[in-house]
Amino acid sequence: MAEQESLEFGKADFVLLDTVNMSEFMANLKLRFEKGKIYSYIGEVVVSVNPYRSLNIYGKDTIEQYKGRELYERPPHLFAIADATYKAMKRRSKDTCIVISGESGAGKTEASKYIMQFIAGITNPSQRQEVERVKNMLLKSNCVLEAFGNAKTKRNDNSSRFGKYMDINFDFKGDPIGGHINNYLLEKSRVIVQQQGERNFHSFHQLLFGAPEKLLRTLHIQKDPAAYNFIKVGGVVKSAINDAAEFKAVADAMKVIGFTAEEIQTVYKILATILHLGNLKFAMDGDSVLIENSKLVSVIAELLSTKSDIVEKALLYRTVATGRDVIDKQHTDQEASYGRDAFAKAIYDRLFCWIVNRINDIIEVKNYDAKIHGKNTVIGVLDIYGFEIFDNNSLEQFCINYCNEKLQQLFIQLVLKQEQEEYQREGIPWRHIDYFNNQIIVDLVEQQHKGIISILDDACVNVGKVTDKMFLDALNTKLQKHAHYSSRKLCATDKTMDFDRDFRIKHYAGHVVYSVIAFIDKNKDTLFQDFKRLMYNSSNPVLKNMWPEGKLSITEVTKRPLTAATLFKFSMIALVENLASKEPYYVRCIKPNEQKSPLLFDDQRCQHQVEYLGLMENVRVRRAGFAYRQYYDRFLQRYKMISEFTWPNHDMRSDQEAVKKLVECCGFQHDVAYGKTKLFIRTPRTLFNLEDRRTQMIERIVLFLQKMAAPLLCETERDRKPLEEK
Ligand SMILES: Nc1ncnc2c1ncn2[C@@H]1O[C@H](COP(=O)(O)OP(=O)(O)OP(=O)(O)O)[C@@H](O)[C@H]1O
Numbered sequence: 088m089a090e091q092e093s094l095e096f097g098k099a100d101f102v103l104l105d106t107v108n109m110s111e112f113m114a115n116l117k118l119r120f121e122k123g124k125i126y127s128y129i130g131e132v133v134v135s136v137n138p139y140r141s142l143n144i145y146g147k148d149t150i151e152q153y154k155g156r157e158l159y160e161r162p163p164h165l166f167a168i169a170d171a172t173y174k175a176m177k178r179r180s181k182d183t184c185i186v187i188s189g190e191s192g193a194g195k196t197e198a199s200k201y202i203m204q205f206i207a208g209i210t211n212p213s214q215r216q217e218v219e220r221v222k223n224m225l226l227k228s229n230c231v232l233e234a235f236g237n238a239k240t241k242r243n244d245n246s247s248r249f250g251k252y253m254d255i256n257f258d259f260k261g262d263p264i265g266g267h268i269n270n271y272l273l274e275k276s277r278v279i280v281q282q283q284g285e286r287n288f289h290s291f292h293q294l295l296f297g298a299p300e301k302l303l304r305t306l307h308i309q310k311d312p313a314a315y316n317f318i319k320v321g322g323v324v325k326s327a328i329n330d331a332a333e334f335k336a337v338a339d340a341m342k343v344i345g346f347t348a349e350e351i352q353t354v355y356k357i358l359a360t361i362l363h364l365g366n367l368k369f370a371m372d373g374d375s376v377l378i379e380n381s382k383l384v385s386v387i388a389e390l391l392s393t394k395s396d397i398v399e400k401a402l403l404y405r406t407v408a409t410g411r412d413v414i415d416k417q418h419t420d421q422e423a424s425y426g427r428d429a430f431a432k433a434i435y436d437r438l439f440c441w442i443v444n445r446i447n448d449i450i451e452v453k454n455y456d457a458k459i460h461g462k463n464t465v466i467g468v469l470d471i472y473g474f475e476i477f478d479n480n481s482l483e484q485f486c487i488n489y490c491n492e493k494l495q496q497l498f499i500q501l502v503l504k505q506e507q508e509e510y511q512r513e514g515i516p517w518r519h520i521d522y523f524n525n526q527i528i529v530d531l532v533e534q535q536h537k538g539i540i541s542i543l544d545d546a547c548v549n550v551g552k553v554t555d556k557m558f559l560d561a562l563n564t565k566l567q568k569h570a571h572y573s574s575r576k577l578c579a580t581d582k583t584m585d586f587d588r589d590f591r592i593k594h595y596a597g598h599v600v601y602s603v604i605a606f607i608d609k610n611k612d613t614l615f616q617d618f619k620r621l622m623y624n625s626s627n628p629v630l631k632n633m634w635p636e637g638k639l640s641i642t643e644v645t646k647r648p649l650t651a652a653t654l655f656k657f658s659m660i661a662l663v664e665n666l667a668s669k670e671p672y673y674v675r676c677i678k679p680n681e682q683k684s685p686l687l688f689d690d691q692r693c694q695h696q697v698e699y700l701g702l703m704e705n706v707r708v709r710r711a712g713f714a715y716r717q718y719y720d721r722f723l724q725r726y727k728m729i730s731e732f733t734w735p736n737h738d739m740r741s742d743q744e745a746v747k748k749l750v751e752c753c754g755f756q757h758d759v760a761y762g763k764t765k766l767f768i769r770t771p772r773t774l775f776n777l778e779d780r781r782t783q784m785i786e787r788i789v790l791f792l793q794k795m796a797a798p799l800l801c802e803t804e805r806d807r808k809p810l811e812e813k
Pocket of ligand 1 (some may be wrong): 189244
């Protein structure tokens with residue numbers, strides 16, 4: 088229990104609720120939010136509510152207060168688990184990780200930044216230059232990633248449109264010596280289309296408003312967002328001044344990180360290429376397709392360091408292998424614009440991955456020799472998209488929600504495992520706990536042959552024209568008996584779904600209807616080989632290196648590359664394995680309202696998040712046996728004034744015996760269990776009763792001391808008087 092907070096702020100740890108039910112949970116969460124307490128615990132899990140205002144709780148003083156302390160010695164804070172993570176890593180040489188989850192705008196990225204700030208603040212007391220350099224690199228790389236991976240959405244002005252896992256490596260002294268970033272599933276569709284009220288990635292806006300005139304001229308770019316089809320304007324132009332300032336900050340960060348001038352120029356050329364691609368107009372002229380504004384083709388060719396006719400050919404034709412022959416097949420205008428969009432998305436996605444790789448090259452640990460330096464340990468920070476339910480849910484939401492299913496499964500398993508291990512260590516018998524096991528849903532998605540991803544992949548490799556509807560038919564046949572799957576065909580009366588379009592999954596977090604439209608295309612994620620060859624044949628070496636597979640001719644290309652969903656599945660399986668191998672800590676973020684208001688606590692929205700973050704399940708598991716546990720010596724330190732046998736010091740053989748005596752004095756012996764090093768208390772009421780007794784005793788002790796001190800004070804007064812009179 089966080090001991091530094093009064094109960095007027097509610098319960099700092101949800102494990103101590105009088106009764107575990109949703110209404111008590113929500114009342115406590117709301118009370119704490121309204122009192123400005125944005126952090127709470129569930130055991131060692133931090134629950135965080137976005138305050139939507141700056142709080143003075145992240146400065147140097149606060150870092151000092153949390154540094155080296157135990158979790159329960161200070162009020163709940165991100166810094167407390169950052170410190171716990173750091174201690175586990177440093178003292179016990181354990182690899183640890185912090186998993187930050189929550190929906191868009193809940194405060195995940197801010198939390199990850201504060202955690203990094205804390206770690207930076209407590210390391211390198213000797214100010215070694217190398218450590219400072221690494222810390223600077225880690226912070227600067229964040230700025231670059233945000234420019235290319237974040238965008239303004241309706242829900243968050245600076246929304247991360249990718250998942251991120253970042254390892255920080257530490258040497259034997261506990262100083263950061265390097266890092267590594269893994270990125271997951273960038274929302275690349277945003278490059279070509281944005282919903283009303285949203286923007287393309289920040290990088291495009293920064294370029295338009297921040298690049299010097301000379302650079303814009305070489306890129307053939309105008310300072311006007313309305314001139315570009317891939318940039319949506321209308322009410323969402325963030326401050327151009329901000330964008331301009333950020334352009335400079337990002338350019339500077341790229342330089343500091345170590346990007347060469349040629350690399351930085353290439354980055355700008357790719358952004359400009361994408362903007363020009365968006366303006367291409369295709370039309371049919373009889374049977375042939377043509378580009379109406381062909382001047383743009385030469386601009387694109389110049390930016391990509393290649394020839395106009397090669398660009399034009401890649402846009403209008405597709406090389407296909409038919410038996411032994413290789414022919415050029417002309418697109419229709421629709422196919423051409425589809426191919427162009429795929430190209431724009433692919434080069435942005437590739438650019439983003441390339442940036443992450445370049446950062447990794449630069450920040451990775453170098454010259455580390457385990458024999459000389461000892462074990463190199465890591466703290467990982469995972470900042471990944473939360474559960475998503477929109478009006479229209481497609482393959483992207485399907486992947487994101489599957490990711491959350493997997494993380495939730497890991498979460499409950501780990502909380503259970505930690506509990507079991509503690510009971511075992513302490514010699515307390517374990518009681519079986521009922522909890523919701525979402526394995527069945529994870530299997531529904533990822534199981535080989537039978538899972539939705541497999542069924543989708545099967546549909547994608549079928550010869551002939553496969554439609555999204557055929558995929559849905561296959562789902563309906565294979566999953567008709569599955570308890571967590573349904574569709575209109577299987578449940579004709581359910582009008583929340585459309586025939587031949589929708590299916591529903593009962594996720595642990597709620598029911599989500601997915602529309603199969605474009606599932607097949609998105610899963611195939613085809614980029615014609617012609618575009619890859621175009622990039623590979625560029626005379627710009629940076630571009631060429633980004634597209635090594637462009638080396639292959641059409642006849643050498645594997646016919647069945649892994650699909651988008653399968654690649655994502657593999658990356659999730661690897662991620663979960665990696666997290667499971669570390670000691671995990673959790674931050675669960677909640678967004679209090681849609682209006683980004685610091686005052687509003689929207690009960691319904693918050694309750695929904697509490698449900699799908701599995702927080703009630705967490706509280707239940709955490710206090711299934713005992714709500715509270717504490718080391719004997721610490722318990723005595725806090726409560727010894729309650730009993731004459733322990734105040735001011737006990738004379739029993741062990742602290743454990745003294746605690747037993749104290750507990751019996753209060754009559755709580757039926758509500759506790761004695762572990763090897765800790766006392767376990769079953770119900771919170773007992774703990775609060777102890778707290779009340781402690782408060783009363785402290786008042787009496789203070790009164791007593793005052794009484795004792797009074798005559799002394801009088802004496803001093805008397806002694807002083809004559810002196811003064813003298
Ligand atoms: N601890 C905090 N103190 C003050 N403001 C905060 C805090 N956490 C979040 N915010 C505010 O909320 C906004 C959204 O937070 P953040 O970008 O971290 O959300 P997110 O969960 O990472 O969202 P997404 O998934 O869209 O990236 C921030 O830009 C900031 O204005």
